[in-house]
């Protein structure tokens with residue numbers, strides 16, 4: 001993996017043809033340092049996903065798709081190339097367990113490889129796979145734009161300057177476009193509705209403080225950073241009028257896994273009569289699982305809690321529980337915002353009606 005000077009602000013891009021490479025903005029260093037890393041092997045992409053240099057459900061899927069293209073490099077025969085692609089898909093699937101976009105993108109790449117004429121040379125398969133990864137990337141960009149429009153329509157009736165709370169990071173850093181929940185907020189802003197955005201810091205890795213605050217400020221929004229323990233009084237006092245967050249996997253019944261802390265926000269929102277929205281593309285839905293109980297939740301290292309950013313706060317030897325995500329039950333979600341439209345109320349039937357054919361395609 002080589003460091004490169006900062007290109008224009010593009011968190012995820014492919015350079016060159018089928019023998020090119022993936023460039024990622026290293027999100028672990030933001031906002032202090034803007035450093036791009038070039039991934040030239042499957043292993044480098046795996047590492048980048050694992051250590052959260054690239055993160056956010058759609059971005060993980062896109063990066064993994066490009067990672068599969070890298071598996072075709074220097075393969076002398078089709079047999080070797082096909083085996084390398086299979087191995088790459090299997091390996092990349094072990095990087096993080098919760099965001100279903102990862103598995104969806106890998107299956108799509110695997111299917112393209114399986115269906116490709118076995119008589120054709122590795123370089124032609126590599127070109128076909130690159131085109132597929134680029135199509136996934138482009139489609140996500142368009143989906144973000146549509147989610148932004150639908151989300152803004154939902155939030156606009158709250159009026160000019162309404163307080164909107166978000167959690168973790170769901171913006172350009174987390175997707176191939178402008179984001180999901182943040183895209184709705186950016187669209188509101190572009191429409192002149194000047195939302196007052198409250199960003200949870202998002203313990204323990206501070207995606208809200210480091211990434212969302214950065215994105216909001218870069219785009220000139222009215223942004224306030226709050227600790228994860230502040231939303232209750234802000235809802236009680238009528239400052240926060242709506243909550244909108246993203247998701248990493250949504251089950252067939254609408255239960256949604258998202259960054260740890262999301263479930264608590266949904267409970268608070270229900271108690272205070274505040275609408276709670278989840279914005280996600282169809283690629284984040286996993287209709288193969290009936291409910292959130294079947295969503296695998298990633299456990300991360302104890303040190304993320306005991307020694308955040310390398311500074312030890314907790315006594316050595318303390319037991320730590322550090323799940324990266326929690327599951328919000330569908331009954332607490334006011335509406336799901338997808339690129340196809342808004343699902344409200346949230347139920348297996350309403351999700352199926354809007355998404356079955358999209359997800360099966």
Ligand SMILES: CSC[C@@H](O)[C@@H](O)C(=O)COP(=O)(O)O
Nearest residue numbers: 055056057168170174246247259
């Ligand atoms: C548009 S991204 C939606 C989710 O992926 C996001 O809310 C989230 O929880 C990301 O978690 P992370 O652990 O930073 O990858």
